[in-house]
Amino acid sequence: MDAKLHRSDIRSDPSDGTEKPGAPLRLALRVSRLVSGTCAPLPGATVDLWHCDALGAYSDVADPGGSTVGKKFLRGYQVTDADGLARFTTIYPGAYPGRAVHIHFKVRSAAAGGRTHEFTSQLFFDDALTDQVHAQASYATRGQSRLRNARDGIYRRARGQLTLAVTPAAPGYAASFDLALQTA
Numbered sequence: 324m325d326a327k328l329h330r331s332d333i334r335s336d337p338s339d340g341t342e343k344p345g346a347p348l349r350l351a352l353r354v355s356r357l358v359s360g361t362c363a364p365l366p367g368a369t370v371d372l373w374h375c376d377a378l379g380a381y382s383d384v385a386d387p388g389g390s391t392v393g394k395k396f397l398r399g400y401q402v403t404d405a406d407g408l409a410r411f412t413t414i415y416p417g418a419y420p421g422r423a424v425h426i427h428f429k430v431r432s433a434a435a436g437g438r439t440h441e442f443t444s445q446l447f448f449d450d451a452l453t454d455q456v457h458a459q460a461s462y463a464t465r466g467q468s469r470l471r472n473a474r475d476g477i478y479r480r481a482r483g484q485l486t487l488a489v490t491p492a493a494p495g496y497a498a499s500f501d502l503a504l505q506t507a
Contacts (some may be wrong), residue, residue: 325395332412333372333399334368334384343396344461345377345414347495356408357503364407365504368432370481372411373398377461379419415448415456415496418469423478426455426487432506440506446498447478447486456496 327337335342352370353361355362374397375381382394401409416424429443450471456462459471472478478485487498 325494328395328399329401331401331410333397333412336394336396338393338395340395343376343414345417346456346459346461348413348415348489349492349495349497350413351430351497351499352409352411353358353499353501354403354409354432355501355503356432357505360488361372362503364405365432365506366405368403368407368409368430368504369400370409371400371429371431371455372413372426373399373428374413374426374444375419377414377417378464381463398494414461415453417462418453418457421470423450423470423475424457425475425477430502430504432504434506439465440504442502444481445477445485446500447472447475447483448489449486452457452489461507463476475479 331346335426354365354370356365361442361455373381380386380389382391382396382398385392397413399411401411403409405412418424425447427445429441432440434440453490487500490495
């Protein structure tokens, strides 16, 4: 893992400090271990987070519209604390063709015997809130319509269970998500 990406504030590129514009978003992910139907905090798990910028571009990607290879904006990881929490400061993601607005995450945890458990998924945003956020100047310059949640295959398969709980929190938004991993 890239030590420069072990950070809670993922808005900037670690190579030059350039911060991506967009509506501020504080995101808290609570990771639990599910054993015999009971959840307990999972400390020491690594949570990776990455998403596109306000204009729909990912970092470290070769794209005909503009390469971002070598850039690491809007990417980072945290290790969960004693309560199983990983906290990130980022921006509300933008949109790109063919997908609903989302954030990628991966959770890794070590188990007895040296086994590693890994879970990768995506988190989504309420369409009405996304409409409001994407009307802001940082997003509006993209000038494209976005895919609604109901038309996104990953969102549909999850039946809405991967939708973030988002609330206004000056100067932007706060979101949280709880997940339980069956590690035994």
